[in-house]
Amino acid sequence: MTLLLLFLHVQTINTFSQENILKFADHLYAQEDYAAALSEYRRYQFLFDSIREDIPEIIIDCLVRLRKFDEAIKESAEFKNDTKKDFTKGWIYFLAGKYDSSRIYLKRVGLPYKEDVEKIIGLGYAYEFRFQEAGKYIVLPEKEPKYKKPQLGAMCALFPGGGHFYCGRIGDGIFSFLVVSTSTLLSYYYHNRDEDIKFGISLGAAIIFYAANIYGGINAVHNYNYYQNEHYLQRILEHAE
């Protein structure tokens, strides 16, 4: 009897009503199951003529969260309002890391979104480490990054470990010095003992390590500069929030 009543009750609920589909889609979105939410919103869009105004925007949001940027761009082309369309495209390209394309669309956007547009353009430049340009659009924190010169790193690296010392990596510098000097001393030792094969191997190792030490000096400067930029970018993002 209970089962029959339950069955009859279930029959009265219209699971696939417009409202229920939307509720379910919203629930999935809330649970951060964006792929399932996306298919529900699309189903809703397909089944019913009069749809909620923000559905296309939520669909774009889901696509962006799923990192399906190309699909999101296609979806944004459906917007009738040109300003909104350009703004959304610029925003999607920004998230996709295509800052040049993002700027093309954002620079077309007019007044209602001016403040947001400037923020996104500025952040786009900041992500590209073009801080001077970024400064034209957003307020940058003080203390700009200080860079080191790769040429000077290479010069310092002529002394084994010097490139690492120049970048403040004392441990790496000491280790490089030890490796290069040990292999050089070893080759000298075998040379004095007339052990040609061992001398050849140790000399080869010494040459490779010395060359790698110079390479490492330049690489250390490159990485030093990169992380200076990255830390400054981090401060910009904190500042922008």
Place this chain on the structure above:
Amino acid sequence: MNSILILLLLAQPQKETNPLKIVLNSSITLYQKIISPSQGDVCNFSPSCSHFGKQAIEKHGPLWGSLMAADRFMRCNPWAYQYFDTYYSGLKNHKIYDPVQNNFIFGKIRKKETSSLIPYPLKEESYHLIPSPLKGEGKGEGE
């Protein structure tokens, strides 16, 4: 001597024509199969120095690849962890993450990937490009 050469060739699974590449790759493979298991997991980096060397040689050729591998070998020292957050891209599986592409000095300048998924317009009260269905429930805003 002959047996070493045969071992080197056997350790090289892929068809490679550059002899220097074959020798270098085979040596690393032999190290990985014979010496490395007896040492255990001792490398400070991810990918490990031998994997890094292989990838570098594969990607940038024997000359630059071996230089990069030797440079990495010299950086894999007891002080390496001091610099994991200042000179490297943080940790991965409790090891310092240092992929090949972060160490090629002639490549394009690296760019930071966009980390913030939801940009500021969505956080602003004045304008919501995408209104969250959870608005008012204390979730879904400003991730």
